[in-house]
Amino acid sequence: MTVVASYNIRKAIGTDRRRRPERTLEVLREVDADIIALQEADRRFGTRAGVIPPHMLDEHSDYKAVPFDVRAHSMGWHGNAILVRKRAEILHREVIHLPSLEPRGAVMAEIRLDGRAMRVVGMHLDLSGLWRRRQAHAVIAHLGACERKLPTVLMGDLNEWSRMNGCLHDFAHHFSFAHCGKSFHARRPIATLDRIMVSDQFRISEAGTHLSATARHASDHLPVWARLGRA
Numbered sequence: 200m201t202v203v204a205s206y207n208i209r210k211a212i213g214t215d216r217r218r219r220p221e222r223t224l225e226v227l228r229e230v231d232a233d234i235i236a237l238q239e240a241d242r243r244f245g246t247r248a249g250v251i252p253p254h255m256l257d258e259h260s261d262y263k264a265v266p267f268d269v270r271a272h273s274m275g276w277h278g279n280a281i282l283v284r285k286r287a288e289i290l291h292r293e294v295i296h297l298p299s300l301e302p303r304g305a306v307m308a309e310i311r312l313d314g315r316a317m318r319v320v321g322m323h324l325d326l327s328g329l330w331r332r333r334q335a336h337a338v339i340a341h342l343g344a345c346e347r348k349l350p351t352v353l354m355g356d357l358n359e360w361s362r363m364n365g366c367l368h369d370f371a372h373h374f375s376f377a378h379c380g381k382s383f384h385a386r387r388p389i390a391t392l393d394r395i396m397v398s399d400q401f402r403i404s405e406a407g408t409h410l411s412a413t414a415r416h417a418s419d420h421l422p423v424w425a426r427l428g429r430a
Contacts (some may be wrong), residue, residue: 200404201312201427204232205354205393207323207420210239210278211250214386214416220251222417224259230409230422233284233312235262236321236354240280241273243302249274261285265292265308277304279321279355287312295341297334299325305338309349315429318345322355328365331358335366339373350400350429356420357394370396377406379423385415393423402430 206227211220227235241247247270256262262282264274266289274280276294283289288311295305305322322338324331342351353374359365367376374396381388388408397403406425414421 201234201317202232202424203234203319203352203354203395203427204230204422204424205236205238205321205356205395206230206422207238207356207393207418208240208250209418209420210242212418214419218250219417220255221259222413223251224255226409226411226414226417226422227260227262227282229411229413230424232424234310234319234352235282236319237275237280237282238321238323238356239278240275241278243278246270246272248272249280265289265306267292267294267306269294275321276306277302277323279304279306279323281306281308281319281321283308283310284312290316295320295338297337299330299334300327301325303334305355307341309347316349318349318351320351320353322353322357324355324357324359324366326358331366332369335369339369351398352401352427353396355394356392358392360390360392367394374398375403377403377425379406379425380408382408382421382423383419385419385421388421393420395423395425397427400430402428404428
């Protein structure tokens with residue numbers, strides 16, 4: 200089994216409006232997933248540095264960030280990052296350029312973990328429903344063009360408030376959704392904005408939202424997770 204998770208960390212700024220990356224790391228340790236897609240993992244301006252210092256990630260977690268090498272101090276691309284266990288082998292990684300009015304993007308990595316290869320996509324989609332659908336189509340097309348067919352998991356903050364319309368309807372033609380539950384707002388969850396989707400090579404055995412006391416204060420989103428087996 201492989202446990203995956205997605206978490207919009209809000210630049211490590213909690214509901215108390217304090218930036219505390221050590222608190223974000225505490226939540227990641229609680230979730231204890233093998234692969235985690237992060238959103239809002241970099242500062243938006245200046246050097247767009249990652250909000251979790253590399254030394255802190257290295258010294259206080261079992262994770263390493265997939266290097267996308269777009270900006271020297273960034274953890275990811277437009278705030279999207281992928282964390283994997285330190286023992287994981289990173290076979291390939293790239294950014295996915297998305298059509299957008301505001302800065303948006305997605306990241307993709309091919310990973311071998313415990314002898315098995317898989318593809319992971321992390322994304323943070325637009326606030327506009329029209330642009331979300333265009334971005335979903337871009338991600339689907341990008342995956343369809345990949346020469347190597349691998350079991351695939353897609354994760355991120357899709358910003359879709361509907362139950363199964365808009366971009367969710369588009370993704371559902373190709374992927375199955377994990378039923379993780381409501382993840383926003385962290386103090387009183389009312390919306391299922393954060394999603395995990397898988398290709399038919401995966402079987403979802405369990406899924407949920409991480410509801411610890413620390414998670415309720417570390418970001419305005421809660422982490423979502425899923426336990427996956429091979430179909």
